[in-house]
Amino acid sequence: MSNGPEGATPGFMVWRLSMKWRVAVDRAVAPLGLTHAQYSLVASLYGMQRSGERPSQRRLADHTGLEPLYVSKLARALETAGLLERTRDPRDPRAVQLALTEQGREVTRRAIDVVHGLLQQLLDPLGGLGSARTRAFMRELTALLDAPLDPFSEPETEQS
Template identity: 65%
Template sequence: MSDAPKGPGPTPGYLVWRLANKWRTAVDQALAPLGLTHAQYVLLASLSGMERSGRQPSQRELADHTGLEALYVSKLARSLEAAGLVRRTRDTEDTRVVRLALTDEGLTAVRPAIDAVQVLLDQLLTPLGGLEAPRTDDFRRTLTELLGTPLG
């Protein structure tokens, strides 16, 4: 055995990066049989949640909600519209604004995708005690705080 002191280990930034990559890879693999990419899932699942709360968001609102670039959301929305999963309509009060809604086909497609990602989330959070565990609540609060911290 060595008496040499151990280093401080990986930095938090490195661990966040590794976890984000692990998560993205797992989600991509889970969604591939459903014909969706991770980014498409984020848009569809977020839109589903917003609609359940009574909102019909604009592309900009959805971009802000997801953290995706507005131009990327526009591109994704157009491709999802072409696939019959999303409906894009001009706002009646401001024609510069494009509102998004899931089609019936989009609603049908998003449910199994949400279920598949939920299975992954349960697996990811098992070491913290599961989705409803106090450690998971602390983890969620910490992540929310870190995401709210301005950079640059």
């Protein structure tokens, strides 16, 4: 079992885990014709549609944490592949709404199953998806994701 490189910073460990996850998902969804980024988009869109929402590209960008321009590029590629449709929002002609096609829903369901299996493997050392350690890990991840990051602010230092 690896505890990570000696002297590794938390930032390095977060980066390593995110890279491990991205590579694993890329490999797992490639047979379905998707990349990790495309999977993130269609899986999020799938969940939003199941909740009755037809999000705009901007809303989906906010939800996924991806840059709006990147979401637009991914959406165009997924539209070309026949997995989603892009339409103008009747309430805001500047906004583009996204929806999965039937083919997109089928590919996404299959991809979600594959990625869920990967997630079970990843979380097995913590006791699996439903374990107390995984729930605690999720709380910690949520706290980190909720923490504001401003690359231009000065770090606070302790005053003596």
